[in-house]
Amino acid sequence: xxxxxxxxxxxxxxxxxxxxxxxxxxxxxxxxxxxxxxxxxxxxxxxxxxxxxxxxxxxxxxxxxxxxxxxxxxxxxxxxxxxxxxxxxxxxxxxxxxxxxxxxxxxxxxxxxxxxxxxxxxxxxxxxxxxxxxxxxxxxxxxxxxxxxxxxxxxxxxxxxxxxxxxxxxxxxxxxxxxxxxxxxxxxxxxxxxxxxxxxxxxxxxxxxxxxxxxxxxxxxxxxxxxxxxxxxxxxxxxxxxxxxxxxxxxxxxxxxxxxxxxxxxxxxxxxxxxxxxxxxxxxxxxxxxxxxxxxxxxxxxxxxxxxxxxxxxxxxxxxxxxxxxxxxxxxxxxxxxxxxxxxxxxxxxxxxxxxxxxxxxxxxxxxxxxxxxxxxxxxxxxxxxxxxxxxxxxxxxxxxxxxxxxxxxxxxxxxxxxxxxxxxxxxxxxxxxxxxxxxxxxxxxxxxxxxxxxxxxxxxxxxxxxxxxxxxxxxxxxxxxxxxxxxxxxxxxxxxxxxxxxxxxxxxxxxxxxxxxxxxxxxxxxxxxxxxxxxxxxxxxxxxxxxxxxxxxxxxxxxxxxxxxxxxxxxxxxxxxxxxxxxxxxxxxxxxxxxxxxxxxxxxxxxxxxxxxxxxxxxxxxxxxxxxxxxxxxxxxxxxxxxxxxxxxxxxxxxxxxxxxxxxxxxxxxxxxxxxxxxxxxxxxxxxxxxxxxxxxxxxxxxxxxxxxxxxxxxxxxxxxxxxxx
Amino acid sequence: xxxxxxxxxxxxxxxxxxxxxxxxxxxxxxxxxxxxxxxxxxxxxxxxxxxxxxxxxxxxxxxxxxxxxxxxxxxxxxxxxxxxxxxxxxxxxxxxxxxxxxxxxxxxxxxxxxxxxxxxxxxxxxxxxxxxxxxxxxxxxxxxxxxxxxxxxxxxxx
Numbered sequence: 001x002x003x004x005x006x007x008x009x010x011x012x013x014x015x016x017x018x019x020x021x022x023x024x025x026x027x028x029x030x031x032x033x034x035x036x037x038x039x040x041x042x043x044x045x046x047x048x049x050x051x052x053x054x055x056x057x058x059x060x061x062x063x064x065x066x067x068x069x070x071x072x073x074x075x076x077x078x079x080x081x082x083x084x085x086x087x088x089x090x091x092x093x094x095x096x097x098x099x100x101x102x103x104x105x106x107x108x109x110x111x112x113x114x115x116x117x118x119x120x121x122x123x124x125x126x127x128x129x130x131x132x133x134x135x136x137x138x139x140x141x142x143x144x145x146x147x148x149x150x151x152x153x154x155x156x157x158x159x160x161x162x163x164x165x166x167x168x169x170x171x172x173x174x175x176x177x178x179x180x181x182x183x184x185x186x187x188x189x190x191x192x193x194x195x196x197x198x199x200x201x202x203x204x205x206x207x208x209x210x211x212x213x214x215x216x217x218x219x220x221x222x223x224x225x226x227x228x229x230x231x232x233x234x235x236x237x238x239x240x241x242x243x244x245x246x247x248x249x250x251x252x253x254x255x256x257x258x259x260x261x262x263x264x265x266x267x268x269x270x271x272x273x274x275x276x277x278x279x280x281x282x283x284x285x286x287x288x289x290x291x292x293x294x295x296x297x298x299x300x301x302x303x304x305x306x307x308x309x310x311x312x313x314x315x316x317x318x319x320x321x322x323x324x325x326x327x328x329x330x331x332x333x334x335x336x337x338x339x340x341x342x343x344x345x346x347x348x349x350x351x352x353x354x355x356x357x358x359x360x361x362x363x364x365x366x367x368x369x370x371x372x373x374x375x376x377x378x379x380x381x382x383x384x385x386x387x388x389x390x391x392x393x394x395x396x397x398x399x400x401x402x403x404x405x406x407x408x409x410x411x412x413x414x415x416x417x418x419x420x421x422x423x424x425x426x427x428x429x430x431x432x433x434x435x436x437x438x439x440x441x442x443x444x445x446x447x448x449x450x451x452x453x454x455x456x457x458x459x460x461x462x463x464x465x466x467x468x469x470x471x472x473x474x475x476x477x478x479x480x481x482x483x484x485x486x487x488x489x490x491x492x493x494x495x496x497x498x499x500x501x502x503x504x505x506x507x508x509x510x511x512x513x514x515x516x517x518x519x520x521x522x523x524x525x526x527x528x529x530x531x532x533x534x535x536x537x538x539x540x541x542x543x544x545x546x547x548x549x550x551x552x553x554x555x556x557x558x559x560x561x562x563x564x565x566x567x568x569x570x571x572x573x574x575x576x577x578x579x580x581x582x583x584x585x586x587x588x589x590x591x592x593x594x595x596x597x598x599x600x601x602x603x604x605x606x607x608x609x610x611x612x613x614x615x616x617x618x619x620x621x622x623x624x625x626x627x628x629x630x631x632x633x634x635x636x637x638x639x640x641x642x643x644x645x646x647x648x649x650x651x652x653x654x655x656x657x658x659x660x661x662x663x664x665x666x667x668x669x670x671x672x673x674x675x676x677x678x679x680x681x682x683x684x685x686x687x688x689x690x691x692x693x694x695x696x697x698x699x700x701x702x703x704x705x706x707x708x709x710x711x712x713x714x715x716x717x718x719x720x721x722x723x724x725x726x727x
Numbered sequence: 728x729x730x731x732x733x734x735x736x737x738x739x740x741x742x743x744x745x746x747x748x749x750x751x752x753x754x755x756x757x758x759x760x761x762x763x764x765x766x767x768x769x770x771x772x773x774x775x776x777x778x779x780x781x782x783x784x785x786x787x788x789x790x791x792x793x794x795x796x797x798x799x800x801x802x803x804x805x806x807x808x809x810x811x812x813x814x815x816x817x818x819x820x821x822x823x824x825x826x827x828x829x830x831x832x833x834x835x836x837x838x839x840x841x842x843x844x845x846x847x848x849x850x851x852x853x854x855x856x857x858x859x860x861x862x863x864x865x866x867x868x869x870x871x872x873x874x875x876x877x878x879x880x881x882x883x884x885x
Contacts, residue, residue: 341786347786632772678819680781696782696783697788
């Protein structure tokens, strides 16, 4: 049962990949990039889902996938045109298929009416041309073995045609004679397949006469040691059907030339020897073949076990061109464990380096040079390990195209989604936690950002609105931008709503960008009625919070009549952080570099008292609150003398600047983030901990919390004292 | 030390005994992961007095609790001779700062007597009972309550 559950889980994982493939393909078709490969890929995706679903008895899924597949098959056979309405129907079908897969996995009830209706619509496409049954038999390949829909294997398009249908040549005993001509390409051997094994498998089907065709073997001087020159003629007498014969070559279909022909003659003829017979022994076959020496094969298998495994296990999602790219599935826990270990390796390495320096060993000594190499290696290992977790943002972008379709339908607006930079890679956790904020932003862009088609025409814009979603790497972060070409933010309205809701004073003087930022304020929602689309009581403040929880920032820019753009800046990974290492009251702390704008050494004349305890620092004509980190964290009671200290200018929420006063700066380094919560709990003003080069723990400052805390200082420190006393 | 009946181990518990000042305490050996010498800690801001700070335990961040202060005794001025007992309860690890490890005891559960009423209320919530071994009195510390209370002390959300 457990095995079954595991297989089922794999199936669902593969389904996700197939669905992504399906959607990519359909979107390509939608943008008029119709080629045979794309249509084949789409067909294969649906077919594989159907096949797997059949094996698990997911009848509903099979039925829908089958109808969908039938339509795609017509498309593939050029019997119908990929006209826009049909593509739209297919996109909706792909959404429904995705839903069906998810419901099959997680349980729950599907909206039967919707499935039924879509099913009928698909049938209407099929019916004018042919009945589903006809369509099935009209498939140009041998589809008989899949007619039951219970073929768990992936589908591969068959590249050869054959004239005779099965059964025609069978004699009374059901024995058929096949003439098989099989010529491996070098790729077959490169994928660690073995012609001898295939021939042996063929022989297992019945009586086989195997002759080696050596006519192509060149002279030794012209022989490419990795080429493939041998071909085999096989005369096979078998009771198994043509599909069984074909199945033997299933894994190598693209890596060989193959002809399988059923012979009209009925009687098995054992004396039949078309050419000198070379008996293929199990072990000698590769040795026989001058093309690929056994040693080469073995080494290939050694170097590319994944490729070998891949070749043995067909991946239905990959189109032939993509097959070279191989993947393995690894439990995320294992990857995380590896990342943890590498983190420790980095710490250990820097500890070692520090000890060596302390021991007074010269920089040019062998030890120091060796350590430098070690450092470089460790860095490379760390980068590579981090790259394992990195995933392209493509899946999430694809999911957004569905959101766009749904919201466009709901609001009656015509929307085109343009995506760029789907290959941009980000940490898996970041990607997972981006779905909700991005969904919300897209919904907002369509619902609030874009005008209705009539308004757009009036404004002299094309009827179809454009939502653009781009991803790009910029200075160690990933920047995701969601923009629309709508009317831009109506600042008058935003302002009046903010006043109504008591977010700002009626006479407050706000710059344009400050008004724009108001939409991030908690409890703000511009829709006059809570619409089905972007309502739900959450606003952009939730988006902002979830982005910040990821260590990211969100910014908005809007031009009246031109549109609005939201820019997300996110860290590439959640495991490491660029930090500035500082000292405060004898303690070593890390300030996240992303928060820091600049550092400066305050002069006495720059610092001014404000009220009883607060101090500000003047820089470039502005007065910026000065926060003594040591006091804020309770490391010391009295204010530090600003002279001789360092002020770190930080930008926190709302782009407000503050100056953090620390005793000194040690340097800048990348630190591995360690959770304090695992063994202890959340600590005010501390985002996490890290381990420095000397092996000691240092805390990473939570800049936003410290800045916010300093504003409500009296209340908070009282609370902290109370806590301490109670303990 | 008591004799061990090999055939009936379920009745027996092994305990690690340690000293805090003049008194002896013990914890279940099954929850002890490591015993190590004192290393300087990194103090945590806004933490209760008995939280000495955190140390690096093979790559993870381990909070160290001054058990003496936690039980309401004098707080410890740690030296190189002090010992950190690394304990684990559930998924959480905590280091206990103690004066010295003194013994490994094997006892049956009947040996554990209820904590006498005279002990301070604070001490009593962390003690599961006392043991009389060779004329010494050893208090059994319930680690789960120490760790749970540590959490409360920080005023955490989780």
